[in-house]
Amino acid sequence: MYQYIIRRVLQFIPMLLALSIIVFGLAKAAPGDPFSGKILDPEVGMEIYEKQRAELGLDKPIPVQYLRWAEKIVQGSFGESITYKGRSVESLIKERFLNTVYLGLFALFITLLVAIPIGIYSARRPYSLLDYGSTTFGFFGLAVPNFFFGLVVIYLFSIKLGWFPAQGTLSSNKLTGFAEFKDRIHHMILPGLTLGLASTASYMRYMRSEVMDVLGSDYIRTAKAKGMSNNNVLYKHTLRNALIPVITLLGMELGPLLGGAIITEQVFNFPGIGTLFIGSVINRDYPVVMAITLLLGVAILVGNLLADILYSVVDPRIRYD
């Protein structure tokens, strides 16, 4: 198992290398650099800008620029942000990263909390009112874009009803301990719901069909024939099997969750990686954009590995060696 994990992690290296070349290439192919599009001060001579370009290494041939960039990354530095003068990219990301992680975990938590019970219920009572309701919600959840749903919940629950704040992560820096925790959760409800909408919808459908499949299987009939109670059959024998694919999907969710966070955070003005990313794109802050893109790539790779590891944990038939 450990050998397998190590082997998989080693396989990350060529993938990340390829990803970094693509990211760098795209950033270079995008028109303009931090100086274009700015209203240049006519008092400052063109040569000054050229000098600054040279300082940033932007006058060198592209392969050289790539190697310099990659070399720094290997040493643990993503360089300096262009918009936030004097701030390293790492420190900018670090500041925002945890917020996004919390938001993602919270969205996932809501997703599972809603999707699993409803999925089970729908499977046990197919074509019931709740089953139809959840099917309808499922289509809705998959069809409605995040940003639109976000705006709707802000309008309803924040502006009209005033139940939840529409932006930020904390109402006051003075809060500590449990009060702080509560306030953070309070701020995360609306963005969490929004971020989790699509996956809630798909997990619900997934859970429904899995539970239905398992309920019809031979080993469930065996469990009943042994005289096991309904609860045992459902919560032990059925659930444990039906959750296998769902748990496996969780790892795969990491990338899409971060991706979805980019839009959702923007809608809720939530200080996470997403808002940083959009801001950096607008300002052509390429070092930050590239770092976040790479981070997303790593998240997807780690997520997939996590999925495989989880799979072998929950399903004894799966063994890696």
Next chain:
Amino acid sequence: MSSQPVLDVQKLKTYFYLEQELVAKAVDDVSFSVYPGETVAIVGESGSGKSITALSIMQLINKPGRIVEGSIHVKDKNLLNLKPKQMTAIRGNHIGMIFQEPMTALNPVFTIGNQITEMIRKHKKVSKQIAQLKAIELLRIVGIPRPEQIIKEYPHQLSGGMRQRVMIAMAISCEPELIIADEPTTALDVTIQAQILDLLLEMQQRYNMALLLITHDLGVVYEYTDKVIVMYGGQIVEQAPTKQLLSLTKHPYTKGLLSSLPKMDEDVERLGTIQGTVPAAYNFPVGCRFSTRCPFVMEKCKQTNPELLQNDTDHFVRCHLYEEGGESQ
């Protein structure tokens, strides 16, 4: 046979309500009893209602199926009057069941030990340790080597034959009065089949249980059973003690089944293999259900379905040929 049957099924009807108002009469007016220590075979072609009869006894019929009529007595209780919760105290405890597919009958994500002990603990209310010891002992009894190891293993680590032994261990774990085995060897290697059947019989004798054995295989019937029930089209068409049924076969369908066997008893009459196929359970012919394939079919057969009548001591037949005043064959 001793006084009270362990299982008494009367006028059982289990129907499946299909689309477009179709009703599949999978089990249609079936009555029989199984006495303590007896081995009873149910034979019949595919689709004749053998499994549905067994599952009805266990009350494991799923939608769109439903037991519409009849009674199923185990001891003095009519199972059809029990609440679902009371029924869980019967399953496994008073009736053990073994299925056809050992590869899929065990839950893949729990260990063998877990799956045996949960059952012992449910019915016998013993501690985990005692259940564990009991499970090891049971595995040893059914001939599984290294039982202490095997209880920690998962089903996929065992062969089909071993898994069926585990199923047998489970079925006998609470020492039920009756074991229902639904084609327990059909899915197994030919070389293993006899071993598993021998084991079943050995267990039956050891614990003095009755055995209801569903099978396709008349050779198995001949070798292992006391009484035979022949089913066709959801109904019993002939029922008799094994020796008698095989030597003094009466029903044309049973004769057809026997003819498809290689060497059996010398006395067995030979007919050509049965022509045609079993009619669908939602579309039986009006009269005798076998009339579409019977070589002896008469006008009467196409109009009325014969009753299952006693023809000889313990010998029951459903055929116009054997009715009062019918032509004798």
